[in-house]
Amino acid sequence: MKKTGIGIWCCGMLLIIFALQSCSKEKIGLEDQKKNPITSQKSFSPISKSFYSEPELVTYSLSNRFYDESLVATPCEATEFGNVLSGYFEDLLKDPLFNFELLNYYLELNRKYVTYYVGDNYYGEDGEFNQLGKKRMRELTKFWNLNREIILNGQHTAFLNDREILTDMIESFDRSVRNREEAYAKADLLLAFNESSPNFPENPYFAFDAFTKSNGLLVIGDGLLKSITDIGIDSKLAFTAVLAHEWWHQAQFEYDEEWDYIDQFSNSAEISKFSELEADFAAAYFLGHKRGATYNWKRLEEYFRLSFNVGDCLTQSPSHHGTPQQRLLAAKFGYELADSAQKKGFILSPSEVHSAFLEFYEAMGI
Numbered sequence: 280m281k282k283t284g285i286g287i288w289c290c291g292m293l294l295i296i297f298a299l300q301s302c303s304k305e306k307i308g309l310e311d312q313k314k315n316p317i318t319s320q321k322s323f324s325p326i327s328k329s330f331y332s333e334p335e336l337v338t339y340s341l342s343n344r345f346y347d348e349s350l351v352a353t354p355c356e357a358t359e360f361g362n363v364l365s366g367y368f369e370d371l372l373k374d375p376l377f378n379f380e381l382l383n384y385y386l387e388l389n390r391k392y393v394t395y396y397v398g399d400n401y402y403g404e405d406g407e408f409n410q411l412g413k414k415r416m417r418e419l420t421k422f423w424n425l426n427r428e429i430i431l432n433g434q435h436t437a438f439l440n441d442r443e444i445l446t447d448m449i450e451s452f453d454r455s456v457r458n459r460e461e462a463y464a465k466a467d468l469l470l471a472f473n474e475s476s477p478n479f480p481e482n483p484y485f486a487f488d489a490f491t492k493s494n495g496l497l498v499i500g501d502g503l504l505k506s507i508t509d510i511g512i513d514s515k516l517a518f519t520a521v522l523a524h525e526w527w528h529q530a531q532f533e534y535d536e537e538w539d540y541i542d543q544f545s546n547s548a549e550i551s552k553f554s555e556l557e558a559d560f561a562a563a564y565f566l567g568h569k570r571g572a573t574y575n576w577k578r579l580e581e582y583f584r585l586s587f588n589v590g591d592c593l594t595q596s597p598s599h600h601g602t603p604q605q606r607l608l609a610a611k612f613g614y615e616l617a618d619s620a621q622k623k624g625f626i627l628s629p630s631e632v633h634s635a636f637l638e639f640y641e642a643m644g645i
């Protein structure tokens with residue numbers, strides 16, 4: 280199995296649907312931009328483009344893309360989850376201080392920050408998933424027995440309201456800023472802006488990432504968890520399910536050479552679909568296993584049905600995850616595998632689960 284990228288973005292379809300930016304790419308624009316000729320921070324108002332150091336102008340229309348028919352056609356019609364997400368987005372758009380450049384600037388800073396951050400972590404806005412996070416990570420470590428250190432970084436909107444953290448972000452990733460002093464000055468202007476906006480940066484959208492890197496990093500944003508719980512899914516199940524899905528991507532990295540089935544795929548959409556469906560399959564295997572998270576199918580089905588039916592109908596997209604029906608089916612078979620194996624009281628190895636998934640994948644003719 281050869282991967283061209285070293286990261287897997289798991290909520291890519293959401294960001295694509297909302298047409299903010301492509302999150303399937305590894306690189307983040309801030310690093311690539313040219314240095315801005317900033318000579319005096321005070322001369323920039325928070326609505327100036329150069330203040331945010333945007334790498335390039337956005338050329339598509341936000342609202343047109345958002346209401347693009349192809350994105351809401353069957354089987355991706357508006358759903359509860361879709362409604363929750365568009366609610367966040369409408370809140371943003373209705374904010375009198377809405378600023379597209381700042382939106383992208385914050386999204387990139389917060390993504391970049393959790394990609395490189397090393398240190399103490401908390402999970403959930405107020406650390407409400409701290410204990411569960413530790414417990415599930417212990418369980419997953421034992422369950423899959425991967426030969427790598429896996430780190431979970433929590434992503435929070437509060438990072439963008441914290442003077443020291445925001446300054447760290449700006450100093451590290453905004454190349455228009457030359458030193459910490461300038462970074463503080465920019466952070467202070469942004470914090471003043473934040474104070475007058477109810478959405479910047481509190482809107483869940485600013486912590487909406489869920490992704491995996493080949494170096495063992497997992498990232499789960501509070502905003503993504505909030506969106507799942509806002510549709511009525513139990514928050515612990517949501518956290519565990521997202522974590523288990525991301526964890527499997529680490530198995531895919533670990534067995535990159537051995538698992539060569541995807542070598543036959545010629546485009547990244549196919550590779551992405553395969554990898555994502557397998558992550559759903561394996562996550563459901565762990566979630567339903569008696570020596571895993573022990574959820575019953577009724578609860579899992581609710582999670583998978585609701586969280587997936589926002590859909591990913593961009594079947595040609597390089598970050599395609601499979602359609603909602605395919606994802607639900609993959610999860611169901613993963614669960615059934617656990618249900619049948621658990622009677623024998625053992626846990627299948629990652630390669631055995633991978634083989635079982637291949638059987639499913641080929642039988643389905645996806």
Ligand SMILES: [Zn+2]
Pocket residue numbers: 287288289524525528555558
């Ligand atoms: Zn994924």
